[in-house]
Amino acid sequence: MRLFHFAAPQNFYGMAGRVAPWSAALAVLLACAGLWLGFWVAPTDAQQGEVYRIIFIHVPAAWMSMLVYLAMAFWSIIGLAFNTRLSFVMSQALAPTGALFCVIALWTGALWGRPTWGAYWVWDARLTSQLLLLFLYLGHIALTRAIDDPRRADRTGALVALVGAVNVPVIYFSVNWWNTLHQGASVSLTRAPSMATTMLLGMLALTLAAWFYTIAVTLWRARSLVLERERHAGWVQQKLDARLAAASVDRRVEDIQGVRS
Incomplete structure (x- = not known):
């Protein structure tokens, strides 16, 4: 019942205002720790040299671009099932941050691909599906902003989020389903990581930093949307x-x- 207490816009607004600054502070601390581990402590890769360090930005951004979209789909399901306006607000507040991570993942992937593949871009299955994810984010943002009626905008955005969620497992499993240039996962729940401990710690710290950053900016953005709707x-x-x-x-x-x- 305590969770339903925050479903009321007035209660959510106050809670979000208290949680967001702490999340932002944790994001800064974890980002500093992760960057220090990744760019100063972690050893040089035997095959790729120093250029591999872009992995500490690329991988957390790629992970978050997929997870944020799944979170949007989750809130969309809750909103459609229970007709809770705050759920649609959360979904729309997540979209710009997910799009940002998607852009970072694509750009860092291009910068990493040039010295390793000899090209900034190839129509690889994972790269193409990741680009499609960016278009889905932009389409969701454009549709929810273009429709004047908030209820129609909420439901239209929810449908886009649900349909687009099918693309997330395609991105994740593309290296297994097709013969792609993109390397397989370095971190897996079913086997030991294929990297040094300091590399893994740096990547996990930056991933957590991205998580807390997402929480902070999403709550701040949601507060603005709540004020706009409840003005x-x-x-x-x-x-x-x-x-x-x-x-x-x-x-x-x-x-x-x-x-x-």
């Missing part, structure tokens, strides 16, 4: 009045200090 609600008006009153007091204090100086 006529009484609790929103109370918060706006309180902020205006606080701003008025600050201006008076500044004026008094200016006169005294």
Whole structure:
């Protein structure tokens, strides 16, 4: 029942405001630790040399681009099943961050592919399906912004998220299903990792940093969407009045200090 308590926009708004700064702080700390491990502590790769270090940015971004889309699909299912407006808000708040990770994964993959494959881009199964994922993100964002009716926008975006979720397992298993240039997974739940411990720790730290970054910016973005949708609600008006009153007091204090100086 405690979880349903936060389904109310007013309760969610306050909770998100408390959680987001802590998530952002953890993201910064983990990112610093992961970058230090990946770029200064981890050993040089015997085959690829120093260029392999782009893996510490590329792999977490690729993982998050898929996981964020699955999270969008999850919230879409909840929204369609229970008709909860906040679920659609969460799905739409996740989309720009997922698109960002998708762009980072594609660009770092291109920079990594040039010295290893001899080309920035090939129509490889994984690269092509990853590019399709970016188009799905952009399509979701464009549709939900273009439709004026919030209810129609919510349901249309939810359908795009659900249909596009089929592409995520295609991305993940593409190296196993087709003969591709892209290497297989270096980290797996079914076997020991094929990398040094410091490499693995650096990658996991940056992955967790990406997780907490996603939580922080999604909650901040969701708070803005909630205020936009609930702008006529009484609790929103109370918060706006309180902020205006606080701003008025600050201006008076500044004026008094200016006169005294």
